[in-house]
Structure formats: structure tokens, C-alpha cells
Amino acid sequence: MTPHPTQIERLPDAVGVQWSDGHQSKYSYQLLRQKCPCARCQSEKSDKNLLRLLPVDPLVKALTVVDIQLVGRYAIRLIWGDGHKTGIYTFEFLRSLQPSPTKTVPS
Ligand SMILES: [Zn+2]
Numbered sequence: 347m348t349p350h351p352t353q354i355e356r357l358p359d360a361v362g363v364q365w366s367d368g369h370q371s372k373y374s375y376q377l378l379r380q381k382c383p384c385a386r387c388q389s390e391k392s393d394k395n396l397l398r399l400l401p402v403d404p405l406v407k408a409l410t411v412v413d414i415q416l417v418g419r420y421a422i423r424l425i426w427g428d429g430h431k432t433g434i435y436t437f438e439f440l441r442s443l444q445p446s447p448t449k450t451v452p453s
Contacts, residue, residue, distance in 0.1 A: 384432035
């Protein structure tokens with residue numbers, strides 16, 4: 347069973363997620379925007395002739411999450427500073443972006 351977030355926090359430059367299995371993740375806005383799963387962003391990415399430039403400055407509006415909404419019990423929707431809000435990030439997808447570190451035997 348996929349772990350689910352027990353707490354989702356909007357940080358100044360990232361989204362912090364506390365998972366039900368104790369794992370903690372931090373997703374930078376830039377990463378989340380690059381990975382935006384909405385149809386529009388996905389088709390832009392698959393169009394190799396289109397050069398897609400994302401602002402590097404994390405303070406620009408396009409790279410700022412202004413709101414996080416819960417979608418059912420399986421995903422969150424991110425509302426971006428530039429008005430983009432069609433990306434639904436499922437918990438499974440978020441978790442796959444930052445899987446648990448492989449457990450190492452304590453030395
Ligand atoms: Zn998108």
C-alpha cells in the first residue's frame with residue numbers, strides 16, 4: 347500500500363510532505379513545476395521542437411505555489427503564481443519523485 351501524506355506544508359520555496367510511514371519529503375517548486383503532470387505541460391515536454399524555458403529564479407511567480415488543494419484522498423492540486431492550476435499530483439506520483447532512501451545497515 348502506498349504511504350499517504352499526514353501533513354502537507356507550503357514552504358517559501360518548496361512543498362514539504364510528512365508521510366504516513368515516517369518519511370519526510372521536500373519538493374522544490376522548480377521540481378514540481380517541471381514535473382507538472384497536466385496534459386498541457388506533458389504535451390509541451392513531448393514536443394521536441396519547442397524550447398521550454400523555466401525561470402530559474404525561484405522568486406518569479408511561475409515558480410511559486412500560492413495554494414495547495416486536496417483532491418479527494420489521493421492527490422493534491424497546486425495553484426501557481428502565474429495562474430496555472432491544472433496539475434494534479436497524486437500521492438503515488440509525489441512519492442515516486444522522492445522515494446525512501448534505501449535502508450542501509452547502521453555501521
Ligand atoms: Zn501543468
